[in-house]
Amino acid sequence: MKIGASTLATFNNSLDSSLEFIESLGIKYAELLHQYPTEEFDLDLLSSYNLDYTIHAPFMDVNIAALGSKSRANSIEQIKDSVDLANEIDASIVVVHPGLIPFLAKDMPEEIYKVANNSIREIGEYSKDLGVDTTIENMPAFESMIYQDMTKLNELLVEYDMGMTFDIGHAHHSGISPDAMYFDSIKHIHAHDNMGDDDSHLPLGEGNIQLNDIIGTFEKKNYDGIYMIEVNSKECIKKSLEYLKNNF
Secondary structure, X not given: OEEEEEHHHHOOOOHHHHHHHHHHOOOOEEEEEOEOOEOOOOHHHHHOOOOEEEEEOOOOOOOOOOOXXXXXXXXXXXXXXXXXXXXXXXXXXXXXXXXXXXXXXXXXXXXXXXXXXXXXXXXXXXXXXXXXXXXXEOOOOOOXXXXXXXXXXXXXXXXXXXXXXXXHHHHHHOOOOHHHOOOOOEEEEEEOEOOOOOOOOEOOOOOOOOHHHHHHHHHHOOOOOEEEXXXXXXXXXXXXXXXXXXXX
């Protein structure tokens, strides 16, 4: 089992202290949030740790489903910057959010999805040209977020020959049953827990997600990607790591 930790948990810490903490736990993979406050990375610093990296592309101030062409183009360029970074540091995965529905466009879902799909295709083609594996993440059950439906997202990604980042907590929050959470397109996993009522990013084992069933299915299917712990604090990383070690 490949286990990693996201720098989401250390968002307010310096990058070097974040990576030092992750490495000290014996974790081999770290997911770098490529956005404020760390929009630029010291490549020498990254290479000084015995870690392999994945990249989470920006999601603050970014919407690849934006109906405004200038906003959308800027968002796509920010994602492409993450793809460029991944290419430069040989990161195995880039994670991308599929976009948002602005409140004035809530009655225009077909147009929003069309724009989002075109953006995803453009990002996918750019990534393939650089040999980078860019994956699209399923979203939680918030009104503004598209692609909460994993089946619908999977169909698009199969068509585009792209991979999915499967967020376990998002799927549970969206009411997807554990037996409907596996797809061959899944190349990366975000692991955290919740009680089904919010996207709370609890430590593994502290919510009511049927984690043993879900992760057990992936293990039986010989999933070879990373289980990236995506929680809110260093202590939550420790608890989640212990849960994975004790149960799998």
